[in-house]
Amino acid sequence: MEENHYSDDVYGRARVKNTPELDAYYQELEKLGAGALWTVANDIEPWEPKSNSVPMLWKYDDLRELVLKSSELVTPEQAGRRVVYLVNDKRKDVSAAVGWLYTGIQVTRPGEFTSAHRHRASALRFIMEGNKGYTVVDGNKIMLEVNDFVITPNSAWHEHGVEEDGETCIWQDGLDIPLVNALEANDYAVYDGKQPLINPINHSPITFGGAGLLPADRQWDKPYSPLFKYSWSTVYPTLLEVAKVNEINPFDGILMHYSNPLTGGHVMQTMGAAMQLLPPGFKGKAHKHTGSFVYQCAKGEGYTIINGTRLDWKERDIFCVPSWAWHEHHNLSETEDAFLFNFNDLPVIEGLGLFQGKELEENNGHQMY
Amino acid sequence: MEENHYSDDVYGRARVKNTPELDAYYQELEKLGAGALWTVANDIEPWEPKSNSVPMLWKYDDLRELVLKSSELVTPEQAGRRVVYLVNDKRKDVSAAVGWLYTGIQVTRPGEFTSAHRHRASALRFIMEGNKGYTVVDGNKIMLEVNDFVITPNSAWHEHGVEEDGETCIWQDGLDIPLVNALEANDYAVYDGKQPLINPINHSPITFGGAGLLPADRQWDKPYSPLFKYSWSTVYPTLLEVAKVNEINPFDGILMHYSNPLTGGHVMQTMGAAMQLLPPGFKGKAHKHTGSFVYQCAKGEGYTIINGTRLDWKERDIFCVPSWAWHEHHNLSETEDAFLFNFNDLPVIEGLGLFQGKELEENNGHQMY
Amino acid sequence: MEENHYSDDVYGRARVKNTPELDAYYQELEKLGAGALWTVANDIEPWEPKSNSVPMLWKYDDLRELVLKSSELVTPEQAGRRVVYLVNDKRKDVSAAVGWLYTGIQVTRPGEFTSAHRHRASALRFIMEGNKGYTVVDGNKIMLEVNDFVITPNSAWHEHGVEEDGETCIWQDGLDIPLVNALEANDYAVYDGKQPLINPINHSPITFGGAGLLPADRQWDKPYSPLFKYSWSTVYPTLLEVAKVNEINPFDGILMHYSNPLTGGHVMQTMGAAMQLLPPGFKGKAHKHTGSFVYQCAKGEGYTIINGTRLDWKERDIFCVPSWAWHEHHNLSETEDAFLFNFNDLPVIEGLGLFQGKELEENNGHQMY
Amino acid sequence: MEENHYSDDVYGRARVKNTPELDAYYQELEKLGAGALWTVANDIEPWEPKSNSVPMLWKYDDLRELVLKSSELVTPEQAGRRVVYLVNDKRKDVSAAVGWLYTGIQVTRPGEFTSAHRHRASALRFIMEGNKGYTVVDGNKIMLEVNDFVITPNSAWHEHGVEEDGETCIWQDGLDIPLVNALEANDYAVYDGKQPLINPINHSPITFGGAGLLPADRQWDKPYSPLFKYSWSTVYPTLLEVAKVNEINPFDGILMHYSNPLTGGHVMQTMGAAMQLLPPGFKGKAHKHTGSFVYQCAKGEGYTIINGTRLDWKERDIFCVPSWAWHEHHNLSETEDAFLFNFNDLPVIEGLGLFQGKELEENNGHQMY
The missing domain is CATH 2.60.120.10 (Jelly Rolls)
Structure with a gap:
């Protein structure tokens, strides 16, 4: 059977040849918003998983200057965020880097910050450069250092910035925007002003980042990690x-x-x-x-x-x-x-x-x- | 704020106007498989969920004859299954009736049966007409009557047929094929011959269909219902x-x-x-x-x-x-x-x-x- | 090793013989609220599970008249409930029928009802005789017939009765009172009057007793079954x-x-x-x-x-x-x-x-x- | 109602007075392994949780010398483990420190080790003194330091010891032996010899003790923590x-x-x-x-x-x-x-x-x- 594995010429696959009668039949179906399954079955039922994406590499040596340049070309007020996004050659229609995942490289200069916003799509960041960058997630301010991994989950208010006395920060954003758009469920809202902080700085990683320890009086009913920074x-x-x-x-x-x-x-x-x-x-x-x-x-x-x-x-x-x-x-x-x-x-x-x-x-x- | 809710002219949205310098910058990015987020942000971050599908109605009076005709035009051996699938005007590219869901109307005549097959996509059926139709799911034969609902889950071997002394059966198929294809995870295999039955007919609905009763010695580790027919x-x-x-x-x-x-x-x-x-x-x-x-x-x-x-x-x-x-x-x-x-x-x-x-x-x- | 399986004369078991020095030592420990583990280890670490209960049989022919008699000897007002409880010969200290389970046989005559109460202990009933008996669980009145099984869970208000035009009802009560007492967690409260009904009669078994069907708008956050009667x-x-x-x-x-x-x-x-x-x-x-x-x-x-x-x-x-x-x-x-x-x-x-x-x-x- | 809260003289509580007729009835019931619920109801259905234990304090200054002395009085071969257990004045019958929990203080001298054994009861330890103590849990050797907390769960083989070049170790044992005995489910087995180590020393705390990190290829189906030491x-x-x-x-x-x-x-x-x-x-x-x-x-x-x-x-x-x-x-x-x-x-x-x-x-x- 293994021999036939990739052949569509086996019982159980569609092997119908066109005839004038069938063509007429197909046209009739089409008028009604319908079709004959066997005309598409082998295509929509592949033998093995198939990807629409191609492997790609983005060299930081090529991109770094262009990322920095974006912070000169546009302001946060104009652009929301200054991000160079990386797009798969075969996924340009959905702005995805691969599959249904979006990624981009964001730059923020000392003293800058974005407006707070939220979306049904989830986001994460991986810090590449800089000093005294921060993110605020649902009122929790978290300081960012190189190679830290942080999350800003589904529908959490978030904003980012770099302290006045910090150094230009560059980080990678990862989002499921293409997926949530495909699932027809995305939304977006802007926060009127800056979020008030509800906890001391780094409360989340300090409180939930102790190995094998959890606060006895925690109250957490969210479907994502209470640990925002790794x-x-x-x-x-x-x-x-x-x-x-x-x-x-x-x-x-x-x-x-x-x-x-x-x-x-x-x-x-x-x-x-x-x-x-x-x-x-x-x-x-x-x-x-x-x-x-x-x-x-x-x-x-x-x-x-x-x-x-x-x-x-x-x-x-x-x-x-x-x-x-x-x-x-x-x-x-x-x-x-x-x-x-x-x-x-x-x-x-x-x-x-x-x-x-x-x-x-x-x-x-x-x-x- | 409600007033601004659908306006992209607010702080936190992309509001960058094109300039020659920016155009040059965009071209540079494109060469590297990249782009400026603010050129697509408002598009990929909609204010509210958006669907690519339109509402559609398929009248059975229109379709029934065409469905029956399919069983005359092609054989199960040629077509695998004789199915008229219903396709959304805006989802023809993925053969979906709406969103990422496929549906079709299948016909089987007395004495006919399909070959057994399985796929990562899940399937379900809703019986519309006929008598003595059956499905076999992982070795479990289940008889079908009008308005019964049956499942043939992810990777379960399944085949369908109508007994020799039955009447032509028509049922609606529902599958997540478009979704599983989009998630790049579908597969397909044909079973060599007919599945051997591992249980008496209707074992599943009888054993798991008693309200509030479950067999004490059940062994079920599958991520789907052991009750195959409702x-x-x-x-x-x-x-x-x-x-x-x-x-x-x-x-x-x-x-x-x-x-x-x-x-x-x-x-x-x-x-x-x-x-x-x-x-x-x-x-x-x-x-x-x-x-x-x-x-x-x-x-x-x-x-x-x-x-x-x-x-x-x-x-x-x-x-x-x-x-x-x-x-x-x-x-x-x-x-x-x-x-x-x-x-x-x-x-x-x-x-x-x-x-x-x-x-x-x-x-x-x-x-x- | 199997041969030694029940022998305490193996390495890893306590095999210390008494000496005057040890006796003095034990007395010293006792004064401090302490003891030497090896004096009790083999006892508290048995080779196999051991039960403190004995098998027992309670013949209904013997008990029925005595159960009925209880309803003549005392009133619900005096007794709360007229119940003959069944007690294991070896578990009289905790009023258990076996292990940490309580059981009793309760009688209610036409027109009688108990006061509503609740307790941390959970209860269940199995109906033995009668007609038009009912229970009310958290405002849900449920009619009882012979061989029906009903639950009145942890902390749910409940009361029982028989309609005026019914026949004397006898049912078996099962409770975890001995367990919840042993775990030092039981409590009790009496309801001031009769509970108001919040749903039509038999709402729970009708709504949750459809095989494989659940109401889409159910709101149930209790740790027990919403189906009160089987x-x-x-x-x-x-x-x-x-x-x-x-x-x-x-x-x-x-x-x-x-x-x-x-x-x-x-x-x-x-x-x-x-x-x-x-x-x-x-x-x-x-x-x-x-x-x-x-x-x-x-x-x-x-x-x-x-x-x-x-x-x-x-x-x-x-x-x-x-x-x-x-x-x-x-x-x-x-x-x-x-x-x-x-x-x-x-x-x-x-x-x-x-x-x-x-x-x-x-x-x-x-x-x- | 709060006023009546602790009174048994309310409707819904048992308030039956003895009579000769009732006494005769009670005797008849007793012969059948039965009783009248109302004679015990108020006792077994307390208004509030009741504990059989009393608060107790065990001063280490008093106990330390006696614990050390146990290691002179008996050998591991004789005693299995040298442990002074702490017993509640009201729970001597079940050897519990409080409720259904056992605790003891164990001493092990350099070069000593216990035999490997396992039991349905779960155990834990909290290290009080010493150096180079260790425990072996299901083939995992774990080094112990003061104030470390370690688990030896339900049915895991375990043994303890102190390296030859270590210092006398004292730790507190905690077990649910009284509970598991009460639930009539305890068992015990001795391992023939020493367990072979299946992992490098401290594999568990190193592998599962990284905050917010879990090995991608973990295979763990046990109902307890894979992290054995905190x-x-x-x-x-x-x-x-x-x-x-x-x-x-x-x-x-x-x-x-x-x-x-x-x-x-x-x-x-x-x-x-x-x-x-x-x-x-x-x-x-x-x-x-x-x-x-x-x-x-x-x-x-x-x-x-x-x-x-x-x-x-x-x-x-x-x-x-x-x-x-x-x-x-x-x-x-x-x-x-x-x-x-x-x-x-x-x-x-x-x-x-x-x-x-x-x-x-x-x-x-x-x-x-």
Whole structure:
């Protein structure tokens, strides 16, 4: 049966040849807002998952100046936010970097801040550069440092800025805007003025960021993590230690999900995120699975082979892996760890029962390129 | 603020005017697979949910002959299944009836059966006509009668047929194929031959269809309902009785979800379904909410006003309500109940935190048309 | 190792012999509210679960007259409720029938009713005799018929009665009073007068008793079933049908749990209940497991062998099976089904991770007696 | 009604006076293993929760020498474990410190170790003294330091010891043995020899102790926390920081539960644990609630008033608060924080729906003593 696996010439697939009679029939159907299933069945029922996206790499060396330039060309008042968004060659119609995920690079200069707003779409950020940047999420001000990961979930009021005495901040935004638009559920509202702070600075990461500890009198009924910031200052040493006492996964090295401490699940309902460590000399094996991923190199340098194409990355470079694309990660250094941050739509894919994966068997698990 | 609610000329929205310098900048970005967010922001961040679908009505009187004709034009061997699918004028590219939901009308003649197959997409059926039709789901054969609702979930092997001594059966199929394709996760496999039966006929509805009773030694780890058939013979009297002891919901009459008896949740991970009773003379008020719905009138006659357009339906007619469309249901009879079956994507919309609704306040809750 | 399994003379058990020095030491400890663990360790750490209860049988023929007599001896005003409670010979100190479960037989005459009250303990009833009995649970009046099972959960206001034109009703009460007292959490309150009804009669069983159907606009945040009555009129035919399409379990025949339709779990947080059908000639095999059970024969006649003692029962007889007692059920009729109702503490035992079981291997799975 | 609240002379309570006829009736019932509910009803249905335990304080200054002496009087081979257990004056029959919770103080000298064993009862430890102590849980060796909290859950193989080059270790054991015995579900098994280690030392706390991070390829299906140790080295600074950005709870100061990072729930199914910080000069208000608690002072000094009795404690002292006892905690120092560790049966009380609480209103929330 495996032999027939990709053939549409088997019983159970549509194999109808056109005839004048059928053509007339199809026209009749069309007038009524209908069609014959067998004319589209093989197309809409593929043998395997198919992605509309292509692998892409965005080099920070190319983009950084253009990002900074945006902060000169337009003001926050004009633009809302100064963001260069990264768009997949095959997903321009939905402004997505891959699948249904949006990503962009945002710049904020000292003393600047955006207006507060909220939307049904969820957002996250990964900090790339700067000092004394902050975000305010539902009245909680949180200071941002390089390689920190922060969330601004579904319908939470949020605004961002950099203190007067800080340094220009650049961060990557990740949103599920294309997905929420596709699901016809997005909305948007602007806050009249600045949000009042309801807690001391960094209340959330301090209160919910103690390993294995939760406040007894917490009152949290939101479907997302109460931990809004995952600090590089704790994430980095954790991965170093975990790597010492765990087997290295042949596909992913040491891969750890950012998790909601109240559920052990993903940080938000529609997007997950993870940090992974590729040990020195790591040559990952290839697998493919459903779900779309946007990566940023947080540290080190290496390359990822995606469907046979090698993409070389170093710190701050961004690339994407489409659903069901073969991919393998390699650390180019023999002495230094490499770290890859990613965000993804796994909560959607897993939550709807759509996750599946496959390991490459040929060539000892490595792609030819 | 309400006054500005639909204006993009407020702080927090993109209000950048084109200049030659900006145009040059945009071109530079485009070369790198990038763009300036403010050029698309207002478009991808709408104030309110927006649907790409339009309301549509498919009259069974128009379609029935064409459906029957399909069974003469092509064989199951050629076509897989003889199905006339119903397609939204604005969703032809994804073969969807509304949103990301597919629906079609399938015909099977006595003695015919389809090959067994499975797919990551989930499917459901609502029986319209005929006698001694059956479906086989993961080795469980289930007999079908008019107005029965049955599920063939994600990756379950299934095949359908009509006994030799039965009568031609017509049923409505509902699938999430467009959604699963959009999420780049669909797959398909054909079963080599017919599935062996692992249980007596109707084992599932008999074993899991006892109200408030579950077998003590059940072993069920699937993410969907073990109850594969919801019989009209119990659904109909239940709704009649429920209507007697409950207040009539002003929008929906008596609306009951088909539910998984092991969880109280939707029958499958990606699609839900419901049956509703509109009492004699019922004039529903209008509301709108996220989520896409395909309806079939199971009994009676009436009309639904969707975004100001009146669609008149009677038994077996099919229509759809797009996400965030105002809709209100009316029973045209002053003496008989009307029953509407629907299936929908609520498990997706609710599960991802995207449900919201609004009631029409003007005109005592009724649309002008 | 199996050989040593019940020996305390192995490494890892306490094997300290008394000495004068140790005796002095023990006395010193005792003064401080302390002791040496090894003096009690083998006692408090048994090799296998141990029950403090003994198997008991209460014949309805013996009890019925005494139950009726209670309604002549005292009034509801004096006694609150006229109940003959059944007490295990080894659990008199906690008024339990078995383990931490209380049971009693309550009588109410036409026109009588109890005062409304509530308690942290949960209660359930199984109807034995009479006509036009009712219970009111949180404002919901529910009519009772023979072999109906009803719940009056944790902290729900409840009262019972029989209509003026009814017939004297007798039912079995089951409560977790001993457990909730042991856990030092019980309370009690009397309602000032009669509860006002908030719904039409039988609203709960009608609204939540439709197989696989749930009201779309339900609002239920209680940790127990919204279905308050499980009617014999649906339970009985369901078990008959289930028996036809399922294998008969060698220990339990056809055993079905009453379940919460919103969760698929037990009806209440501390007590579960089940109905089981023993087919004609059924000779159950013996097993033992943790959890305490109170049975009532709902129909037919048979016997249960518990730890080697045979207890013969017929309709309305009540008996108990203690935790970790070998037990096997036999139907004495070769032509009629027998039905056993039981209630138990499985939600506690399972919920706290304390369930385990063992099948009897000797003698083809049957006890000698 | 409040006036009658504690009176049994109200309608709805049993108020039957003895008569010769009733006495005869009671004797008849007794012969059948039965009784009249109204003779015990008011006793088994108390108005408010009642505890069988009394508040107790165990001073470490008194106990330490006796604990050390146990290690001279008996060997691990004889005693299994050298433990001085602490027993409530009113719970000697079940060897409980309070409610259904057992606690003891265990000593292990350098080079000593216990045999590996397991039991259905769950266990936890809080380290009081020593160096290079360790526990092995299901093949995971974990090093112990002062004020660390570790779990050895339901049915996990475990053994303890101190390295040859360590220092005598003393720790507090907490177990639910009385509860699991009462629920008639306990068991015990000894491991033949020492457990083989399946992971590097401290694998569990390193792998699951990263705040907000979980290994992507984890495989954990146990109903308890995969994090076996909660280190004082992270717990202490976390509470200090949390105290700076949170309001001080008037009853509990800063109270944080040890939590299962996969669920946000309690660390085990039957026992929870917490650490709390009482700021300098903290004078807690009194409340009472269901649930039993055993405390150990981890740092500082203060006193707790329980049902009007003041118990003064300092580092290493142990005391208990029974269910539904008024209690308030005071820090005696005006300059130093005080820290109280506790373990409790909250998972049972909450899980079974038995939690309730009450705040003291009189005297500005403080007890007279």
